[in-house]
Amino acid sequence: MTISTPTMRKVPTGVPGLDTITKGGFPEGRAVVVAGTAGSAKSVMAAQFLKGGIEAGEPGVFVTCEETNASIRDNLRGFGWDVAAWESDGLWAFVDATRSLDGASIQAGSYDLEALLARIRATVNRLGATRIVIDSLDGLFEQFNRDVHFRNELQRVITRLSDLRVTTLLTTERDSEYGAPSRRGVEEFLTDNLILLRNVLTDEKRRRTVEIVKFRGTSHGTGEFGFSVNGSGISVIPHLDITDDRVLTDERITSGNTKLDSMVDGGLFRDSIALVSGAAGTGKTLLMTSFVAAGVALGERCLVFAFEERREQLIRNARGWGVDFEAMERDGLLKIVAVYPEIATLEDHLVAISNLVEEYRPTRVAVDSLSALERVGTGDGFRKFVVSLCATFKHRGLTAMLTSTTPTFLGGTSHSESHLSTVTDLIVLLRHSEVAGILRRGLMVLKMRGSRHDKEVREFTVDSLGMHIGEVSTHPIMVPGELPQMPADGDDDQGPDTG
Amino acid sequence: MQEYVFELYVAGDGLRSRTAVEVLNRMCEDRLAGRHELTVIDVHLHPERAERAKILATPTLLRRYPTPEVRIIGDLGLTRSVLAQLGVPVDGAPTVSKSQEDT
Incomplete structure (x- = not known):
């Protein structure tokens, strides 16, 4: 002894x-x-x-x-x-x-x-x-x-x-x-x-x-x-302490969408993690693309991890919104890494992401989508993965935008998202809904840590110039806690049943 | 080249080593009468030889010749079966009787 x-x-x-x-x-x-x-x-x-x-x-x-x-x-x-x-x-x-x-x-x-x-x-x-x-x-x-x-x-x-x-x-x-x-x-x-x-x-x-x-x-x-x-x-993969003693910055940066910036009182915090949640086709990848384009425009290095779409698809999507990813890559300010989630374990992905971040030293990083990785690991493993991933980004003081394709965010039934909400600083919800025969898209800021933010649901439109966030919606696009369970493809959303 | 070539690996000159050397010497004199060559190797003095021969335990008796190699690990209770493994003549072995061996 x-x-x-x-x-x-x-x-x-x-x-x-x-x-x-x-x-x-x-x-x-x-x-x-x-x-x-x-x-x-x-x-x-x-x-x-x-x-x-x-x-x-x-x-x-x-x-x-x-x-x-x-x-x-x-x-x-x-x-x-x-x-x-x-x-x-x-x-x-x-x-x-x-x-x-x-x-x-x-x-x-x-x-x-x-x-x-x-x-x-x-x-x-x-x-x-x-x-x-x-x-x-x-x-x-x-x-x-x-x-x-x-x-x-x-x-x-x-x-x-x-x-x-x-x-x-x-x-x-x-x-x-x-x-x-x-x-x-x-x-x-x-x-x-x-x-x-x-x-x-x-x-x-x-x-x-x-x-x-x-x-x-x-x-x-x-x-x-x-x-x-x-x-x-x-x-x-040690469990990193996300609440380390690093001094938080008050510096704000643009999210790539000026209206969204104003909704969160002046932009994202430099060392924060944003989560964009919504069903497929609601505009998550678009917000991510704008986030990256804004970074590149300021001369910041950006790293994009694509787990849902192929690289070519991502580039084509961006071009549709007037963003030239290929030119950004040529200029050395962007690196797109498209990986098929099932090729490795979550731990392998985490180490690979962490190594790439270490090597490329980006100012902004985007993961599209995080939920695609949920297929690879079981509940607890995925939770630990998300926590470690966010800690990795936080320790390096970079700005991250993660997307999540999960249709039941407000219902709170998704295991992963309830954990996502604790480690992310900003949560933006995107929803679409058919109201009286018209497809309406809505956006709201669910939370913004350390800042005042808009509580309204705003409608938005998408065209070749990107996302245009408009006025406060008068339609029931989303009702917290009462969202219907939408299928992952999200194209037959019947709107909330408030009865 | 002798008919039998043995290497005996021991550790130091303690009782176990000395017993092994004595037993082996007696066996060679009694049964092989000069048709053998025996080298005693102390692994403390020559670890590199133990390394080459891949010896783990002491004492280990290694019959180099005739081939194939045979390893006897332990302080050599020279029963008929051990002698047989070594290919050493066993007729009239004094320590083990025929009837014991058969059981």
């Missing part, structure tokens, strides 16, 4: 986001067990831990118990990690603890694992390594009788490794996502530090999560955190 001490040092994990939830990394000089089912990315995390050390100039030793050195090099090349180069630079070394395939192996009498320990120790000393990975414990178990003697020996080896003042990451395989922490039911006793990786399939949607079960003697984040495995390894 270790007494809790605030002075326990931690080493960076090398995995983006994981340092946040581990509050600084893995406990230095200790052993951490990473357990997960087959395909839960244990080996990737293990290798990335060594990579993290290497990037800080600290060599690492990879003890492989299942895969050959060559296949590990091959697998990791897929992430752009050149293990062979690290090996020749003395930054990475393998200890091959795989089963020897040359002939029979028989156990006769008592033994110890001193040879394995001696090999690891010699390699650590040769490199001056500070990190060790053993991948996996199960691979070792397969080679010996799984008796008390073997487990005691393994425990002794791991204890001896900590005498070397290295931080060790051990992997072990689990049979189920929410069952016993490990297959043999013993590995968790080997260490005071246990991390679980999950790869859960819910409603035909896959979600990867990481959970820190225990870090003896030091604090850590609790619960499951989503993570993504992408072209550059694992990225963990």
